Amino acid sequence: MLFNSIEFTIFLPIVFFLYWFITNNNLRLQNLLVVVSSFIFYGWWDWRFLFLLIFSAGIDFAVARSLGFESDARKRKWLLLISIIMNLGLLGFFKYYNFFADSLVSAYTLFGKRLEISSLRVLLPVGISFYTFQALSYTIDVYRRKLEPVTDLIGYFAFISFFPQLVAGPIERATHMLPQFLVKRQFNYAEASDGMRLILWGLFKKLVVADNCAIFVNAVFRNQDQASGAELILGVFFFAFQIYGDFSGYSDIAIGTARLFGFRLMVNFRTPYFARDIAEFWRRWHISLTTWFRDYVYIPLGGSRNGRWSAVKNTFVVFLLSGFWHGANWTFIVWGGLNALYFLPLLLTDRNRRNMDTVANGRYFPSLKELFQIVLTFAQVCFAWIFFRAANVSSAWSYIKLIFSPGGGINETGIGVGLLFMGIIVLIIFEWLFRESEVPFARWSNSRFTRYTVYSAIVILILFFGAYVNPQSFIYFQF
């Protein structure tokens, strides 16, 4: 079920009503409602994969319970290993089997040998990378004794399957999210209003910015050989906003929806395109995944504790893994590697933690230097997006080469470039205005008239400029 679908428009008020008016006096019943509605939400796409979700979550629950009883360090390690192998095994099978099989066959061919491994027609379960990482965070945190294993199976399943963030995150930590399912929730007007603001802004990002950009981007990447250099540059520029609008829009709607039910999800994006260097960008982009890799991969590998070269090695490992997490394609690995390369000079010169504050903090406009840094970082990010978006590495290289080929203007792609810029400009203005707050428009103006005028304007923009003819799925569903 998509957030921008008719089904969800009906589904959400029904669940909201049952949640606050029917099950509010009984925590277990309320959690059961969360589980059932999450299963409906997920099963709407393909109910068969619910069994996979239940199976993997069930194993993790049992492993964590055993970890709670077990004091022997060796046995605890084995238990953790079971959880890791099971989770990553399922993820590997569904997401990476064909990639590894094809890569192995290609490698053999390079040495003049033939290897026959049949590719499987495996359907990728939506959101498997997200809920697998979330479940792993639970068993690892129980193993590290940061968290007591839960005994409430329903509460646990509600945490794993919570529908707002089940299929595309934010990837929550058990330590942050699970306790929220174990205590009675109170309806909070301010939180719910913030939730509605986030949903509204998320819909704008998705329908007006991302889905419109997608029309242009798809046309350019599909016919890159016929496109002019200007179109190719615009193609990647619009893709940067498509993926941001799409994914951060999804996160906003997810966080907003969770707030309607009294839950606080972690922030996933903090205006990443205003970052002044790549390190700041990664502190602001897909924060839930970046911090997951930091806490469960980078730091256990030694982080920066064992000297500079160890930090460099670990940084590369994290970026390459992060690229690979996105999909079974060399393009994502190159994308990850490229970001690691961008990061390298900052790491070597100890400047990776230079920009910890928000840009132009307390000022209306950035300085010229800051503006230059923002543009430069954005250009670096855009260059890497070419690999992320291309069908394969050779297409990406050809795309880059074609950018520098002469001639051509902007051809008909089925959408006016002016409309795309209009959406992006509105996005940039509001993101700039609210770059220091977690929720757009929140406590922005004391004038109710001003606030409601802005909300109405956003609604009108969504109605008149949203893309509805060929609804686009959220990009991150495929990961």
Place this chain on the structure above:
Amino acid sequence: MKHFIRNIAIGVGILIAFIFCWGRFCDWYFAETKYFDDKTNKRAWALKLEDRKYDYGVLGSSRAYSSFDMVSLNSLLGLKGVNLGANGSGYVDNFLVLYLFLANGNVIDTLFLQVDIYSLDSKANFSNAFHTYQFLPYWRDSIVANSLYPYLDAKERLLWEYLPDIRYFKFNKYFSPKEVVRRYQFSKQHVSGFDKTFGGPPGESFEEGGNKMSADREAKERSFDDLDVAYLLKIIQLCKANYIYLVAYKAPELSISLKNTSNYSALQAEIDEMLTQRNVPYIEFNEVSAGDADSFSDPTHLNSRGREAFTKSFSTEFLRLKSESF
């Protein structure tokens, strides 16, 4: 909670009221013939015609639209005709254009309907076989609504049933405030290129190209789409109900194009049988046209040279038919 629900209810209420008001405005404005789409939009031009009397008309896909030089044909025949054919039109599209054209008080004595294997499987052969947005302002007419239903999924049908005005926002590109202004400005010009060509293609259309279809392309087995067949039969009924003499015809195409359909003869025989059963004469114009590649902009569309030759052949055939049957 009460406060929150009240605010949400007010917001949703205002939203629905806005959607309703905009919908009603669009119902009026976009169906108003004065503010028709624009000079390049053929279907919209046909829908803006009202209270006119024509001796004959032509209806069909781009193959109908591109085949005639209407000015020459009218002068050769000494009659007044109109070309209602439009690019990418399947039979549902054709039916609605004819239905709304007649509903606007227009009259036709004879209708030449282009019937071929491509139009009878429009979804497979045309990139956009049905132009839903063109008919949205007429949605409240149940015949139009029923024709649109097959192109909507079940959820959308339900939504449009209960909140019909929302349909304009799905196609907001065509029903935006900007479009309102553009049409208003265009209405002041009053003259459409199609008024001068009687619905025929402007001089520069269907020129470039040449023979784009490869001769050695693998032949494909085609079939008919049930919806296209059903609406072809509806067009026949509509003509009968309005006392229009219907003649079906097949516009010329290059022989190279015929080879791309493995079951071409069988399908043509099926068309023959279907039309004969309903007493609709069917003329295949392949032999009539010169049939050389220089007369075509692509294997199924005539260019201006081919159009000129075909118009002459058609006028001869029309006069023969008239002397025999009318």
